[in-house]
Amino acid sequence: MDERKFRILQAIIDDYILTAIPVGSRTISKKYETSLSSATIRNEMSDLEELGYLDQPHVSAGRVPSPKAYRLYVDQLLAQGKILTANPESIRGHFQERARQMEDVIGHAAQVLSSLTHYTALVLSPKGTEMRIRHIQLVPVTGSTALLVIVTDGGIVRDTVIRVGEDMDPETLHSISRMLTERLNGHTLSEARGILATEDPGQEQQMLSGLTGLMEAVEKQCAQGKLAVGGTSNILSFPEYNDVEKAKNFLSLLEGKEQLLELLQQSGEMAFTVRIGPETGIPELADCSLVTATYRLGNSRHGTLGVIGPTRMHYGQVFGVLSAMGEQLSRLLGQEKE
Amino acid sequence: MDERKFRILQAIIDDYILTAIPVGSRTISKKYETSLSSATIRNEMSDLEELGYLDQPHVSAGRVPSPKAYRLYVDQLLAQGKILTANPESIRGHFQERARQMEDVIGHAAQVLSSLTHYTALVLSPKGTEMRIRHIQLVPVTGSTALLVIVTDGGIVRDTVIRVGEDMDPETLHSISRMLTERLNGHTLSEARGILATEDPGQEQQMLSGLTGLMEAVEKQCAQGKLAVGGTSNILSFPEYNDVEKAKNFLSLLEGKEQLLELLQQSGEMAFTVRIGPETGIPELADCSLVTATYRLGNSRHGTLGVIGPTRMHYGQVFGVLSAMGEQLSRLLGQEKE
């Protein structure tokens, strides 16, 4: 694979990303490599196909980049590191409103991300279990029920109605709350259960035994962060999804969030993760790419944001927008809650 | 419009709802009105078209019911009142898990509703402003910020980070919370602001003046309930939306929830509201129908649930499922939070 082949491959990918139509040798020789004849390009393209970088939809059509080609393209893009971060100002403009609940921010971010990229956007909040408990409060609801509110440094985590004994007046609940807060403050949710289980104070034993089980449930519910999806309909703009059947499969996938969560959580803590077509492991996404990035709140907690589009995605632009948005999210969410 | 015409019209609608292909005179004479010849049916159909109940896609196609026809059909369905409530047991089965946050229930309900009807489902929670305050709690977050948690009989309404003076230790916040709770308990959110504004205790004046403005913001944010959408992709199953462009418009409409909210809030407190095609007032829904129903929590608060499908919707079934689901929702949400 010499340098000229690479240049030609790059030209093919660029052109295909722009037009979505298979690109022929003549196009390259006219628009990109004007010093070479189409016949020469043809020979090179033939080689590139043999190497597995190009596919041919049918014999008399142009060439289409294979997943392997995109992989090379993306790796090279990331390696040279000149990702032009999208104008952070323009993104900040979308967020001028008051900071609100995390879920609102997440949802809003997904919408902005999708409208900036014209792809489908995913934003995943940090895992609840990684958040540190700031305060626990039992709030009386009726005589025999109370609301358990757990406040963490990331905002509210969970509120669940629990049954308490009949004799719990608001003041008793408050003192229990204070006790719990004292004991669990600064710990993560996943630690909390263990602490409650080991330290048994005897006094409110009955009360606490119920809580231990409850913490387990809370922990489980928070094991994965909240997921927001934006720009679902964007995918329909692309000729790849002109087929209604395909579009429906894609949308169904987005509705069942479990699979998406799994997919997003696979991407580690790297700056960018790119999964191209088959690399996603999901048949419905065979001709989609998923680009994810990470944003951080403090040291340990991190969330994920990503974009799903056709494999011929405008990767460069997406990298830029993702990194700018990640920065913005870190600022927004880290800011007031920390 | 004699009785026979009506029977024939009904047969046409039934058949079209089932098949989505224009129905011809012969079909009716063979499947529904076997005692009449196709020619007779033809004459009747011609009359029905003149009356505005039938449309003809083109001269050599069968007839298609007009919105006016569906309107008649639905009105008659509702008038005779024999709505067969779908098996409530089967619906309850989908909800066996522990009661959780209202938003979760709403979202889950939308999913169940869509999977039962195969249409797109909408569930709107009761307006926050109609909920009665049960408890107000200021929870310390950092030295200078606190989380304002308002608990209502419908569960948590809102939590917002607010700035408080540097000197607010947890105990002070708690006593303020207790004071606020005492004063506002039992009132709705919309009343709360007025109460805070008039009764000025002087003591924590500075604190409260901030809160008044805050309550206004909270009230505004809660002016409309939470909206959950389910089964977005279902619409793509119908031949009416085989056109990708149309499908995209529809999906975009669902994404921008403002218009949906408006639409849902128009439907008053009647048991059922049906808006057929043009009656929705939204071009994108020109060949959709929206059926909504109401569920109640207690006396005053009510939420809305609805279904969007093609105008040739299976109205009877939808009525049944909606009423069963409404009942179930009333029970689920009213139950533990009341």
Added chain:
DNA sequence: TGTTAGCACTCAATTAAGGCGAGTGCTAAC
């Protein structure tokens, strides 16, 4: 040895034409 011009060939996509068939409207007879 690499590059280029030329040419035959392939095949999807577009267009045109023809036939089919479902369905109608009208008329005349019952």
Added chain:
DNA sequence: GTTAGCACTCGCCTTAATTGAGTGCTAACA
């Protein structure tokens, strides 16, 4: 008022012809 009969319409499907973008291969050239 109902029905049988018949001519007519027109969307849809199939088939055939045409077009054109693009390829592979070969031979000539630098």
